[in-house]
Amino acid sequence: MSNVINEANWKFHWRLTESAGIMIYLAEYRGRRVLWEASLPYVTVDHQRDALEPTSDGLDTRGPWWVPLGTRTLAGNVRVQPFRGGIELSADFTAGPYHYQQLWRFHDDGRLSPWLTIYGSGLHDQHTYHPHWRFDFDLDGAGHDALESFTDGRWQRVEEEGWFPHTGEADDTGFVWRQIDFGSNCAVHLRPHSWDDAELFAVRYHDGEWAPFSPRAAAGSAPFPAAYVGREPLDDQDVAIWYVAHVHFDQSFPYTAGPWIKLDGF
Amino acid sequence: MAPPKNKAAAKRPAKAPAKPQPKPASVASGKAAPAKAAKPAKAATPAKAPTPAKAPTLAKAPTLAKAAKPAKGPKAADIIESDPSLFAPLTPGEAADALRTLTEDRRVAGMAKVGRYRVVATEPLVVKPPHWIHNHRLVRVVVYDYSADRCVDACVDLDAGIVAHLDITKAQPMLSREEEAIAVSVATADAAVQVQLELGDHPMVTMHYWGKEPRDLAYSRRSAAVVFGRHGGHPSLVVVVDLLDNQVTSVVPASQW
Numbered sequence: 154m155s156n157v158i159n160e161a162n163w164k165f166h167w168r169l170t171e172s173a174g175i176m177i178y179l180a181e182y183r184g185r186r187v188l189w190e191a192s193l194p195y196v197t198v199d200h201q202r203d204a205l206e207p208t209s210d211g212l213d214t215r216g217p218w219w220v221p222l223g224t225r226t227l228a229g230n231v232r233v234q235p236f237r238g239g240i241e242l243s244a245d246f247t248a249g250p251y252h253y254q255q256l257w258r259f260h261d262d263g264r265l266s267p268w269l270t271i272y273g274s275g276l277h278d279q280h281t282y283h284p285h286w287r288f289d290f291d292l293d294g295a296g297h298d299a300l301e302s303f304t305d306g307r308w309q310r311v312e313e314e315g316w317f318p319h320t321g322e323a324d325d326t327g328f329v330w331r332q333i334d335f336g337s338n339c340a341v342h343l344r345p346h347s348w349d350d351a352e353l354f355a356v357r358y359h360d361g362e363w364a365p366f367s368p369r370a371a372a373g374s375a376p377f378p379a380a381y382v383g384r385e386p387l388d389d390q391d392v393a394i395w396y397v398a399h400v401h402f403d404q405s406f407p408y409t410a411g412p413w414i415k416l417d418g419f
Numbered sequence: 420m421a422p423p424k425n426k427a428a429a430k431r432p433a434k435a436p437a438k439p440q441p442k443p444a445s446v447a448s449g450k451a452a453p454a455k456a457a458k459p460a461k462a463a464t465p466a467k468a469p470t471p472a473k474a475p476t477l478a479k480a481p482t483l484a485k486a487a488k489p490a491k492g493p494k495a496a497d498i499i500e501s502d503p504s505l506f507a508p509l510t511p512g513e514a515a516d517a518l519r520t521l522t523e524d525r526r527v528a529g530m531a532k533v534g535r536y537r538v539v540a541t542e543p544l545v546v547k548p549p550h551w552i553h554n555h556r557l558v559r560v561v562v563y564d565y566s567a568d569r570c571v572d573a574c575v576d577l578d579a580g581i582v583a584h585l586d587i588t589k590a591q592p593m594l595s596r597e598e599e600a601i602a603v604s605v606a607t608a609d610a611a612v613q614v615q616l617e618l619g620d621h622p623m624v625t626m627h628y629w630g631k632e633p634r635d636l637a638y639s640r641r642s643a644a645v646v647f648g649r650h651g652g653h654p655s656l657v658v659v660v661d662l663l664d665n666q667v668t669s670v671v672p673a674s675q676w
């Protein structure tokens with residue numbers, strides 16, 4: 154199976170990674186570059202307890218854990234399938250009581266859906282999933298980009314790196330963040346799933362700040378991607394963004410997390 | 420173990436950058452350089468002030484159209500011409516070449532000499548132009564060095580035969596497959612685990628685990644959690660294994676995790 158797909162106004166490449174699911178790279182829409190690369194670096198899981206058991210060892214909360222989504226957890230093959238109005242890639246990953254289906258859906262009208270469907274029962278009911286997507290959009294070139302957030306009823310420019318949680322506020326079409334390119338006026342809009350409890354980390358792209366092979370930094374340090382967040386300006390820069398969802402398990406699973414992404418100006 | 424001299428020149432010189440470019444000190448001088456000097460760009464260390472709770476800094480931006488500025492200068496030698504083949508999966512030989520190059524680098528000579536390390540991942544890496552190695556075949560090698568309890572995260576330039584970027588940190592990368600297997604082996608051999616296993620229980624999955632609180636041993640020590648249960652059934656037991664000493668540190672019923 155070729156790893157280059159040229160369908161539905163999109164041209165993109167993909168490969169299965171060791172730990173970050175299916176990676177998309179060098180994606181173009183209508184012949185113009187949209188994405189350098191995007192992947193799902195990790196899905197962490199943490200657990201909560203309703204009450205301490207008499208035999209408890211006293212640790213009231215455990216730390217998180219995770220297992221890579223990649224070659225070692227792939228169940229079956231990566232699938233490429235057309236659908237009405239687009240084309241999609243999908244792959245299933247299984248790790249004990251955790252089951253995931255990663256999706257990349259490319260619509261011919263310029264929408265993109267990087268999603269993750271979460272199945273499985275986990276250890277017990279009290280647990281939460283934290284899928285982390287990393288997007289390195291390069292709109293019409295790597296530089297001259299900026300990030301905007303819909304806040305206080307209007308789009309506002311983000312001046313420097315930071316953490317931008319979804320507060321519930323969105324524009325008329327539900328979009329909360331957007332990355333824009335000054336040279337071309339192209340933009341990428343992101344709309345979180347309303348139940349994702351989503352947040353966005355925006356950092357300036359640097360060689361060396363690649364997606365780490367774990368969210369775990371040194372003991373006592375902030376985890377990734379927060380550890381990458383400093384105070385560098387984002388305006389007119391090459392911007393990399395992380396979309397993080399927080400999905401608490403409930404009996405109505407499966408649940409599909411991830412943003413809607415829409416291109417504008419292409 | 421000294422690095423080979425002039426390896427960069429010996430290997431595929433045709434792929435050298437078209438114009439003179441700055442090179443890592445270790446190549447220019449032929450001597451081992453401190454990690455910081457060899458970084459082609461900003462270091463990826465968690466030393467940067469972590470500010471996860473920082474409030475967003477916003478400025479006015481009336482509309483997208485109004486916000487647009489004229490393009491500034493010519494576009495860089497740009498990502499548009501990037502070679503997709505640089506993203507292609509590594510061949511076994513490329514992975515081996517990358518690991519050989521890393522272990523011959525004097526900055527990690529101690530790790531290679533003691534030989535208590537695990538290769539966590541070897542994956543292709545592509546750097547954006549105009550960086551001087553943007554058109555080189557690069558490999559990211561992540562190794563956990565047990566002799567020093569540290570993570571080695573390197574970018575190996577296969578075209579130049581050098582380690583182009585090296586981060587040595589206390590970060591905890593994911594578990595290698597060998598570490599997963601060791602954790603299972605340690606857990607299943609432990610007497611305290613065996614008495615708690617039920618008929619049909621087997622290792623379902625090995626997770627990379629770290630503690631949330633400093634009094635949890637797994638807070639600062641490399642650890643794995645092996646989940647036991649019946650095939651197709653619910654998990655029954657979680658066993659935390661300290662990978663530094665290869666011993667079980669905690670056995671917890673899955674329902675109480």
